[in-house]
Amino acid sequence: MKKLGVMGLAMSLVAGGLTGCKDATAGEVVTKKAANEIVTVAKYLNNNETLSDGGYKIGTEISGKDELLKAATEYSSIVVNEKRIIFKNGSEADLVNLGQLLGSNTSPERWSGGDVFRIDAIYEQDSDPYKTMDITFQYIGQKEAEKKxxxxxxxxxxxxxxxxxxxxxxxxxxxxxxxxxxxxxxxxxxxxxxxxxxxxxxxxxxxxxxxxxxxxxxxxxxxxxxxxxxxxxxxxxxxxxxxxxxxxxxxxxxxxxx
Known part of the structure; x- marks a missing residue:
């Protein structure tokens, strides 16, 4: 089962033999149907009233317990195949359980307050994007300490x-x-x-x-x-x-x- 990222789908399509596509960022017009399907899904998610108010769109980078919980709560209104978080040690969890996981029992190897996550969305090519869409809070690194x-x-x-x-x-x-x-x-x-x-x-x-x-x-x-x-x-x-x-x-x- 091959899955393709929203932000980089067009590059994968070009590699597979489809040409003429630009990077399929949310809301961008492309010439191929498969890429247009993804743009439509990304556009739907990014124009969702709840998400627009909160600003947690695909590609948004978030960190800190409060921000993670707010973003997870806003994505709870989106009906997709799976909503998960991938921590820095590679372990995965359902976003529904995020509040419990970020509590005092979470090991430092799994999560710390300076961890930065990016909101990604992927789906199964040639299938219903809504039914196969995965929303992922993907760990991408550590936030630099804010200094005066x-x-x-x-x-x-x-x-x-x-x-x-x-x-x-x-x-x-x-x-x-x-x-x-x-x-x-x-x-x-x-x-x-x-x-x-x-x-x-x-x-x-x-x-x-x-x-x-x-x-x-x-x-x-x-x-x-x-x-x-x-x-x-x-x-x-x-x-x-x-x-x-x-x-x-x-x-x-x-x-x-x-």
Whole structure:
């Protein structure tokens, strides 16, 4: 059973001996009947009232739990053969079960918040496109971490981007490799320690030591310690010149004056 992609159908038709087709993007006029059938289906999906309001058309790239769930909900009104999501490790699931799959039990090997998916649609050639159409949320890569202008990483940046439950690879994409790694003294969980310093300054204290002098004189801009459990953020704390902030496993935070 050969299946052809909406966005690249015409190229496959040319390879099979049909000529004169342009790429069959949604709404584009082509000269061959088979390609026109696909354009009609793509046009129907992309002009669907629900999808038009939400903007989740074929070819749209989405990421983040909320966006994935919104897109999946909007596609629930489309009657096709199959609606599925393909994760980064190659495993597949029905879009109907997406809410449950993106919950706390989803393994980091399968899904993380920075994963980007593209909405694809394929159907079986020479058959009813509606009955054989598959809508797929296809994993295509990782979203680049959003940084402030000039890549300034400060307390606001940490609170905005670092989340409880975030997998290690996303933490690394936000802050790079840690300066040091060591076990938490209270629970023996692994800790990544980051030193954000003035150019040319290098902290030479103990792994879990707060550089009080550096924070006060400006050589140490911020120290961040991230604790992990099962390769996901369990808790974290950071120190700047005048305050120390602790974010617990339940997401609550406490800031104390230094």
């Amino acid at each position: 202008e000039e890549d300034v990483i400060d307390a606001d940046y940490v609170l905005k981007h670092l989340e409880i439950g975030m997998p290690k690879d996303e933490v690394r994409s936000l802050f790079g490799d840690p300066n040091t790694e060591y076990p938490n003294m209270l629970n023996d969980l692994p800790v990544w320690d980051y030193h954000f310093t003035k150019e040319g300054f290098e902290f030479e204290g103990f792994a879990d030591e707060v550089d009080e002098q550096g924070l006060q004189n400006g050589n140490m801009i911020m120290q961040l310690a991230v604790t992990f459990q099962e390769d996901r953020v369990f808790q974290y704390q950071f120190h700047v010149k005048d305050t120390s902030t602790y974010v617990a496993n339940d997401g609550t935070s406490k800031t104390d004056m230094r």
